[in-house]
Amino acid sequence: MRAQQFDRALRRYWHPVATSEEITAEPKQVRLLGETIVVYRDAEGLVALRDKCVHRGVALSGGCIRDGRLMCPYHGWQYDRSGKVAFIPALGSGGAIPSQAKVERYRVRDDHGAVWIAPDEPVADLPPWPDDDWASDDWRVFLVGTWRWQSSAGRMLENAIDFAHFNFVHEGFTELADGAFIKPFDVEVTDSGMTYAYDDSVLLRDYTLHLPFTLHDRKSVVSAAGGVTWSEQGESKAGDITTITFIASPTDRAETLIFSWLSRNHSFDTPDADFGAGFHEVMEQDRIVVEAQDPAELPLDPREELHLKLADSGSIIYRKLLRELASTAA
Ligand code: FES
Ligand SMILES: [Fe+2]
Known part of the structure; x- marks a missing residue:
């Protein structure tokens, strides 16, 4: 029951479904919340329809574009960009097309190098960085890539x-410089999610989470003496900031x-690809x-799984916020 309610709540957010380059004039199938959606570009822009x-x-998505319309590969019915069937070859031109001959059309947009869909009226805009x-000349952002995992977005x-x-x-990659012992830190709930910061003596990690599934992991170098991590290539110096967005x-x-972007306020001469290494x-x-x-879905009931009060406080609050989000859906 709660799973369906959670899905309904998630329908009211923008979710990235493909990189911008992946969507061309050729119909392509993407998947969101268990539904298959066909996405392509025509002269007016992006089109996203129930697949x-x-x-x-x-x-x-197995069909092709014919006369500017999406043609089904089976009997050649042609769908216009609003999702209505505009031509049925078996009826000939002038044939009366049934009024139910249409598929759902989705809200779709192209931003930050990705194509986004919000199945229902969105309650929030795209997450801010x-x-x-x-918008700032002091920062350089690029989409590192996408990854498909057999697990839930919440996990x-x-x-x-x-x-x-x-x-x-992540031994040797993103280790906490001062060890596995977790020092006190405070999680603050915001209008759109939560934030908290953790200083490991080399990096100050500022986490900003926007519900439901966006995380900015903003790492500021506080001391270059302790060595560099995989995302701060080359000569790290205090004040260098690298933000990884998931x-x-x-x-x-x-x-x-999973979509991941990397933003930095330093090393503009270093090619983006070098930051993607590792x-x-x-x-x-x-x-x-x-x-x-196990299970693949994130358990939202606090009685499931065992939590450490401090070390897991981010997770405890995140699960609580997702519970509240699910309860907003009818
Ligand atoms: S199944 Fe699509 S036209 Fe028949
Ligand atoms: Fe990790």
């Missing part, structure tokens, strides 16, 4: 906010498409533990 022909249920990174995002695993899963897109209850290795380390979690 299921109303006639016999065939995926429209912590330093207005996209993935909780992994991203959980720094207590770094010294075990958005977990809920393709299904137990599958996630990323895949770290993501793979996380994928292995997260896919091993």
